[in-house]
Amino acid sequence: MFSRINFFLLLILLSQLAACTLIPGQHMRAFSTQSSTKMPVTEDNETVLKKLNIQRINAQLIIDMERDLNNRSLGPDNVANHYFNYRIGSKAIKGTPEKEPYDQYRVGPRDILNITVWGHPELTIPAGEFRSAETAGNVVGEDGTFFYPFAGVIRAAGRTVEEIRAELTQKLSKYIENVQLDVRVAGYRSQRVYVVGEVAQPGIHLVQDIPLTVLEAINRAGGVKPEADLRNITLTREDKTYSINLLSLYEGGDIRQNVLLKHGDVVNVPDNEFNKVFVLGETTIGRGFNTGRPRSVAMNKARMTLTEALSEGGSFDQETADAARVFVFRSGLGESAIYHLDARSPDALILAERFPLQPRDIVFVDRAEGIRWNQIINQIQPTVQLLNLFDGSLRVQPFRSFP
Numbered sequence: 001m002f003s004r005i006n007f008f009l010l011l012i013l014l015s016q017l018a019a020c021t022l023i024p025g026q027h028m029r030a031f032s033t034q035s036s037t038k039m040p041v042t043e044d045n046e047t048v049l050k051k052l053n054i055q056r057i058n059a060q061l062i063i064d065m066e067r068d069l070n071n072r073s074l075g076p077d078n079v080a081n082h083y084f085n086y087r088i089g090s091k092a093i094k095g096t097p098e099k100e101p102y103d104q105y106r107v108g109p110r111d112i113l114n115i116t117v118w119g120h121p122e123l124t125i126p127a128g129e130f131r132s133a134e135t136a137g138n139v140v141g142e143d144g145t146f147f148y149p150f151a152g153v154i155r156a157a158g159r160t161v162e163e164i165r166a167e168l169t170q171k172l173s174k175y176i177e178n179v180q181l182d183v184r185v186a187g188y189r190s191q192r193v194y195v196v197g198e199v200a201q202p203g204i205h206l207v208q209d210i211p212l213t214v215l216e217a218i219n220r221a222g223g224v225k226p227e228a229d230l231r232n233i234t235l236t237r238e239d240k241t242y243s244i245n246l247l248s249l250y251e252g253g254d255i256r257q258n259v260l261l262k263h264g265d266v267v268n269v270p271d272n273e274f275n276k277v278f279v280l281g282e283t284t285i286g287r288g289f290n291t292g293r294p295r296s297v298a299m300n301k302a303r304m305t306l307t308e309a310l311s312e313g314g315s316f317d318q319e320t321a322d323a324a325r326v327f328v329f330r331s332g333l334g335e336s337a338i339y340h341l342d343a344r345s346p347d348a349l350i351l352a353e354r355f356p357l358q359p360r361d362i363v364f365v366d367r368a369e370g371i372r373w374n375q376i377i378n379q380i381q382p383t384v385q386l387l388n389l390f391d392g393s394l395r396v397q398p399f400r401s402f403p
Helices: 002-018 059-067 083-088 161-172 214-220 246-253 307-310 348-353 369-388
Strands: 037-042 047-050 054-056 112-117 143-150 150-157 181-187 192-197 203-206 233-238 240-244 265-270 276-281 294-297 321-332 336-341 362-367
Touching: 054 161, 112 161, 112 336, 150 161, 161 181, 192 214, 192 240, 214 265, 276 307, 307 348, 307 362
Parallel strands: 054 336, 192 265, 276 362
Antiparallel strands: 037 047, 112 181, 143 150, 192 203, 233 240, 233 265, 276 294, 321 336, 321 362
16 A cells, blocks of 8 residues: 555656746756747748757857947947837838928918018008017918018018018019018918927927927927937828937937928937846846846847846846856847857856847846756645655655665
């Protein structure tokens, strides 16, 4: 009877030892050279499923990565410059619209003109203490015209103040000798652009005689918020949307990004929620240190190295982490990859400092083998104690070698 019970208990214990799925938490198989599951990979413009080779983070890999300019922060095809469109499905055109020569401000409907005819106050509505220049001016109608005494109906829409002044001078010269007049825009109301998103004061901004660029419009809106993504600002003009990289303007001096705005343009400053990496596994988070801090780490201007991510994510848990098994899982933009860093020696973090992360990378610090063994023992112990309750003389010794 006891031999059957012992045999039955032995099967239970062996099954628990063999069933790795019973070990709490996540871990990578020891000495793995490939991923355990198939991943979607883009090859020849087609998505296929295949297991990925695990690449070692060593000096040669760092050299190969640094040869590619696009791994640098301001590289034209840096993945951070494309991730926003990839995630939301935007069809923004990478690059800026064709540069157009600056033209003088052209009057439009609802603009207010202030016209002064020198020596003829009867033709000039003066502005005073209780009448602003806008109140005393001539409003351009919805049809683009306004009426002026002796000159009749004048077309103003689409014309500069010099062109309007020339026509008024020509028509008034029939009644006034040596006409001297001045035309100014007292109220700019016809042309506007829209600045939305992560700026201090989103809203409508009027186009005036001073050229309005993307940078000027954002400054008028109070500047960007800390959570703004400067790499992926979008400019919608008519039926096209362009992607503008203001970081290249600020840090790389690329003045092409400072586009001259036109009436109806919409400037959107998105947030940087996509620019995160995730630090999981055996870190100090969750063990009483840095409690309450999230495991997702925001990238500053979409720039972060593996060392920075480990530091911001809590660093290694010296009691449970296996520093020899630090992994980076990458699947952004259809380019899946797995990297492995052996950080048992602290100087390996020099390599990690030169390993650039990409948005949505997952950094995983594996658990030490000894910790897993202790977890198995902790799982078996309650079962052994429960079975011993059936007969006080029964003593289960699961790790005793049998002949």
